[in-house]
Amino acid sequence: MRPDDSNLAGNVHGGIILKMIEEAGCIIGTRHCNVQNGDRCLAALVRVEKTEFLSPMFIGEVAHVTAEITFTSKHSLEVQVKVIGENVLTGAKKLASKAALWYVPCSLKNVEKIMEVPPIKYASAEQEEEGRKRYEAQKMERMETKARIEEAVAPPANPEQHTVGFSQSSLIHLVGPSDCTLHDYVHGGATMKLMDEVAGIVAARHCNTNIVTASVDAINFHRKIKKGCVLTVTGRLTFISNKSMEIEVMVDASSMVEAEMRKYRAVTAFFTYISLDKDNKPLPVPSLKIESEDEQRRFDEGKARYLQNKAKRLSNNQGQQ
Amino acid sequence: MRPDDSNLAGNVHGGIILKMIEEAGCIIGTRHCNVQNGDRCLAALVRVEKTEFLSPMFIGEVAHVTAEITFTSKHSLEVQVKVIGENVLTGAKKLASKAALWYVPCSLKNVEKIMEVPPIKYASAEQEEEGRKRYEAQKMERMETKARIEEAVAPPANPEQHTVGFSQSSLIHLVGPSDCTLHDYVHGGATMKLMDEVAGIVAARHCNTNIVTASVDAINFHRKIKKGCVLTVTGRLTFISNKSMEIEVMVDASSMVEAEMRKYRAVTAFFTYISLDKDNKPLPVPSLKIESEDEQRRFDEGKARYLQNKAKRLSNNQGQQ
């Protein structure tokens, strides 16, 4: 982890970790789909499941990323990835993050053509069955998210502090060659890094403190993004608990050079940030001033997600006992 | 702003700000020229007007870049860009820089073909008239600069301290894929970043202190630079006032692989640097030892530019009262 990977306090950005996770998933997924004959193909990211950042990483640490294919359907595959942080000076290791990603193999000749995925062997029938459940669940959720797309509205001219409009932020990025690989489409990891950057600015503007990514809700990649596109990445606060902020991040893409320059929503996700003091201890977050019915609705939806995640965590902990 | 964007004292390099300004100008200019039918095209930078760096930016701050098209001629357009720096921890904002850039739309099929620019609507006839004056003025100055091209002469073997030869510096850069975009020509912003890097080395060598870019005189892009070229960027001191240094920067390009490897002058500009103490207060600059008639002539020309700029600043201030 290098100086540019981290904020001023030395914490590595969540976006950098997401980018490494995606690179590992892309390599193992692409390799797997090319063991068969037929068109050569590239594994394109379509979804990242909820990802938690369990312990912070710092500049100078070494990140170990391991990936495994855990389920295959006819046209998609699931990769599970673990990131372990190692302090090479003390030898201490810790689990920094784990994630599950879904990929679809696109032909290198024609990026719209989805190839078939060679099946993997499962250790047991149960394992396969659990994978199938995850597959069905994500398929349904991806369709639901696609239906729920809303416009990002520009904030008022002089927003009051601690309102949604005050911290809402947008970043515009021109997709360059180094964002892409092999064919001229943007790496999922490059997009996630930009999303985390915007979410971090929103969180810092609301708190005026050092902030870090705690978790990312499922990220859905609705459409591919081509080289030469302009991305508008917008983040806004949706919900605030006692010690966390939920930020909705939307990525809109549009071609700079097509005569018809319609924007389309390419990616959406919810990022959760926490505020830290100088000793990396969580701080209380200033409450959010709600100013419209839409903001209230989004706040309530965010609260529902927050309570659901909390319940899931508790039941998982009990399951492990 | 990330650690790599700044010097050891935490000041963001002027070149990084110029690069962001140019990216914004390129996006808005390219979009505007592609609303019509005909060949798809890319806005190529031909000139940046005098740019002042009004307040320094630091690592961790957020830069807001906004761009607006303010004049169109048949084959070129003017974009005005503002950069506002925001300290997300305190919420303080300041105007870091503003700039005006001229672009020409080149066809993506044939980079030598200049497309027509769709006209914009002006708020008033005065506004259009003022734009036309700026257009005529820059057109004349670009032609004049092109005529004034001179060779960069290698400095003597053991130059004395505080001479022009002592601080003269060159940087050689092989144009790689990440310097280019869409078609294989170098982004104006990438070139300006290199120019600022060289000017910074010249200034630091003369002063042996922390230095920052104060302003950049009009930058003229005489010729395009292709991927695979080798750039030689040379900077030398021309003039020194009590608290500022003027550095002439020249960019020469040559192909590595063409049989006929003639160098050509691609870009020229004058950068003004100031020297800072530990509290970011300006320091006096050591005076320049002139050793030849050419150096004296360039010094006098620099002095004329300095006095002209000073007079312009004073009359602008009076105009605002």
Added chain:
Amino acid sequence: MRPDDSNLAGNVHGGIILKMIEEAGCIIGTRHCNVQNGDRCLAALVRVEKTEFLSPMFIGEVAHVTAEITFTSKHSLEVQVKVIGENVLTGAKKLASKAALWYVPCSLKNVEKIMEVPPIKYASAEQEEEGRKRYEAQKMERMETKARIEEAVAPPANPEQHTVGFSQSSLIHLVGPSDCTLHDYVHGGATMKLMDEVAGIVAARHCNTNIVTASVDAINFHRKIKKGCVLTVTGRLTFISNKSMEIEVMVDASSMVEAEMRKYRAVTAFFTYISLDKDNKPLPVPSLKIESEDEQRRFDEGKARYLQNKAKRLSNNQGQQ
């Protein structure tokens, strides 16, 4: 030198210096081979001779890289490169490193076609004769190294501290557009940077201190690496003297998308690291626990290289008196 070029203590990574050296060599070599008519070509790196890092470089310093062609055979050329570090605040300069690189000109139309190298003029017959000796010596050594290729074996599951298995490290890298130039093959410099990164992790894991590259034994580039390949870079300790560690680094490449995904050994080299205290003084290195016959053999071979280098240094010093 920027923050990202260095470790936490501010020392610039050896890999960054190797990358600059290679860029200089590639530019001068490519230029030389294109002065004649015939296919345009690119100088491809095939070998770097033993390189010593004579004095450390730090963030904020300016690196001067100068390159000169010192020998040409029918199909290859030797470039000698010097890196001088300059502290622009004090004006102090020091020789940071010098290196000799061998290049082969590959046609840009067909990368497998090796072009002829235009001969250079030598200052004296002795100079040419010495160059020929270096040429013959490196040719023989390249063939020998190619024959000596061995598999990198995965370390045991729970290796004991200070064993070879404990510090053995691998890095996986997906070759992207910014690693390549002109034709879609990886720059030798990009590969060397990755090799130094892995060697640095191995050294830090063994010592748990701040470590720096002291020297690199000849690096041999056996095969070219194409864009879209996955590189596995593995480093393991071979030999430890009182104050230095020798680390063998192997680069294996494999295509992600070819049906037949055989790995091939692309590059090999030995890196020597030293451990530093807070005042940049060398520290004793913990001794290495040997656990197998292979490890003992590699240790003995490393010791032979170490003693040979020491003898060479001594005789060079005497030669200079």
